[in-house]
Amino acid sequence: MAEQTSTPNYGYENTVPIAEGLFTWPSNDPRLLGSQCQDCGVVTFPVQSGCPACSSTNVETIELEREGTLWTWTIQGFYPQRPPYDGPETPENFKPFGVGYIELPGQVRVQSRIKTEDVSKLRIGMSMKLLVEQYIERDGKQVMSYFFQPSDEL
Amino acid sequence: MDVAIIGLGIHPFGRTPGKSGREQGVHAARAALKDASMAWSDLEFAYGGSAAAGAADAMVKDMGLTGLQFVNVSNGCATGGSALQSAYMAIQSGMFDVGMAIGFDKHERGAFRVDPKGGGLGKWYGDVGMALTPQFFGMKIQRYMHDYGISEDALNLVAVKNYANGTKNPNAWRQQVIPYDEVANSMMVCHPLRKFHFCSPAEGGCAMILCRADKAKQFTDKKPVFLKAVSVKTRLFGSFEVFSQSQALDRADAPTVQASKAAFEQAGIGPEDIDVAQLQDTESGAEIMHMAENGFCQHGEQEKWLREGQTSIDGKLPVNTDGGCMANGEPIGASGLRQVHEIAIQLRGEGGARQVPNSPKAGYTHVYGAPGLSGVCILSN
Numbered sequence: 001m002a003e004q005t006s007t008p009n010y011g012y013e014n015t016v017p018i019a020e021g022l023f024t025w026p027s028n029d030p031r032l033l034g035s036q037c038q039d040c041g042v043v044t045f046p047v048q049s050g051c052p053a054c055s056s057t058n059v060e061t062i063e064l065e066r067e068g069t070l071w072t073w074t075i076q077g078f079y080p081q082r083p084p085y086d087g088p089e090t091p092e093n094f095k096p097f098g099v100g101y102i103e104l105p106g107q108v109r110v111q112s113r114i115k116t117e118d119v120s121k122l123r124i125g126m127s128m129k130l131l132v133e134q135y136i137e138r139d140g141k142q143v144m145s146y147f148f149q150p151s152d153e154l
Numbered sequence: 155m156d157v158a159i160i161g162l163g164i165h166p167f168g169r170t171p172g173k174s175g176r177e178q179g180v181h182a183a184r185a186a187l188k189d190a191s192m193a194w195s196d197l198e199f200a201y202g203g204s205a206a207a208g209a210a211d212a213m214v215k216d217m218g219l220t221g222l223q224f225v226n227v228s229n230g231c232a233t234g235g236s237a238l239q240s241a242y243m244a245i246q247s248g249m250f251d252v253g254m255a256i257g258f259d260k261h262e263r264g265a266f267r268v269d270p271k272g273g274g275l276g277k278w279y280g281d282v283g284m285a286l287t288p289q290f291f292g293m294k295i296q297r298y299m300h301d302y303g304i305s306e307d308a309l310n311l312v313a314v315k316n317y318a319n320g321t322k323n324p325n326a327w328r329q330q331v332i333p334y335d336e337v338a339n340s341m342m343v344c345h346p347l348r349k350f351h352f353c354s355p356a357e358g359g360c361a362m363i364l365c366r367a368d369k370a371k372q373f374t375d376k377k378p379v380f381l382k383a384v385s386v387k388t389r390l391f392g393s394f395e396v397f398s399q400s401q402a403l404d405r406a407d408a409p410t411v412q413a414s415k416a417a418f419e420q421a422g423i424g425p426e427d428i429d430v431a432q433l434q435d436t437e438s439g440a441e442i443m444h445m446a447e448n449g450f451c452q453h454g455e456q457e458k459w460l461r462e463g464q465t466s467i468d469g470k471l472p473v474n475t476d477g478g479c480m481a482n483g484e485p486i487g488a489s490g491l492r493q494v495h496e497i498a499i500q501l502r503g504e505g506g507a508r509q510v511p512n513s514p515k516a517g518y519t520h521v522y523g524a525p526g527l528s529g530v531c532i533l534s535n
Binding site: 018019022034042043044045046052053071072073074075076078080081083084085086087096097099100101103106107108110111113119124135136 | 265268269270277278279280281282283284285286289292293294341342343347391398400401402403
């Protein structure tokens with residue numbers, strides 16, 4: 001397991017990550033977690049038990065870069081089927097959202113929801129930064145998920 | 155040993171309320187037997203598949219309990235292609251002389267519903283709204299258009315062509331011309347892809363009878379069409395596929411490129427020898443990328459080809475003459491077989507209003523789908 005940024009749990013009692021092991025949590029500076037093959041160097045997201053490139057099982061969990069560039073994107077234009085979708089909206093107040101692959105330099109491209117004020121501004125190559133924030137509420141807890149956001153909106 | 159296709163059967167694609175997927179499969183199977191003037195009891199084996207309409211082998215109770223070897227095939231979007239490949243190998247191995255490849259399906263309306271947990275993706279992936287196939291198609295063509303300078307015009311031209319071809323196919327679901335402006339202004343589904351750029355899940359059935367080519371005359375008077383090559387390949391590390399939570403920095407060739415190369419090698423011919431082709435058109439972008447991935451043109455040349463009408467019925471390489479997935483919809487179990495059915499019809503010269511001119515000699519089919527696999531066939535007459 002990678003070293004987690006040392007953060008007191010104060011203020012995070014009411015939060016849960018959307019999935020264990022997807023990103024460091026709780027943390028003031030959360031990072032996505034991936035696997036790096038110790039034999040060929042290939043990085044994957046999320047963590048997995050073997051290397052998809054060389055089949056080695058000699059993989060270690062690493063923290064991924066927080067910043068990268070948008071490699072490709074789309075806009076989800078219709079309300080997704082529930083299940084599997086479990087977003088905060090209803091069909092009535094649904095707004096199209098961005099999805100893309102963010103290239104993290106020297107590591108891997110990760111698929112992510114994109115948080116932006118204006119989906120029409122999405123462009124290949126734009127700078128993006130990781131953000132972990134509340135996605136939905138479930139059983140009285142804030143369910144935290146990861147997003148990437150255009151750097152110029154931060 | 156050559157393998158021949160001696161019987162073709164299809165149940166119209168689209169929506170058939172009150173008729174189960176299996177019943178549509180049975181309709182196709184009986185039509186294929188009638189086409190070959192054969193009986194169900196003549197068959198030694200069958201490979202069949204359905205993704206959402208139950209086990210294919212349930213149809214034996216309708217067709218007759220003859221004791222034949224029936225194997226159910228389940229291989230994502232390549233289910234039909236894999237049933238055909240299995241039948242091909244069964245005959246090539248020398249174990250059997252004659253059998254059937256069959257597929258049918260009946261999907262609910264709307265986009266395919268995905269089970270992220272079953273696909274090894276984790277429940278969270280569905281929760282956040284990324285387990286949607288249209289997103290992948292949008293993201294793949296978005297990057298491709300950026301890399302090769304292709305515009306939305308190309309996306310619209312593919313759709314207009316395929317719907318126009320569908321009007322000439324009595325078995326197609328959508329038999330209506332959709333004008334360019336209507337395609338170009340239809341609802342944005344997953345940018346840059348719009349409603350009329352996409353095919354929809356649907357219903358239908360398709361069956362074919364295959365036999366050893368050297369024994370074809372013993373079974374039927376029908377003029378056979380020959381399967382010269384069949385290849386199914388899955389993704390390599392580094393190819394950009396649906397439901398990839400991450401992608402390698404270095405791109406590898408798509409499974410289509412591998413399947414295509416292997417098939418051309420088996421057949422001993424090249425892309426320039428193909429007279430008519432069926433290329434997976436899950437959406438407009440897919441057909442565009444598949445033109446190049448299958449070796450028919452260079453990456454980036456597609457828009458020029460489309461503007462010149464090179465993939466229209468009277469063009470240099472007619473593509474999706476039956477309207478493709480766009481005009482027929484995609485019943486997963488049957489879709490790959492529909493492609494082969496259409497090429498066999500064209501090689502027989504039975505295409506009617508959509509017949510490719512100048513008696514085509516060699517045809518090509520290509521299916522692509524989740525979770526990153528591709529099936530290619532080469533046929534000749």
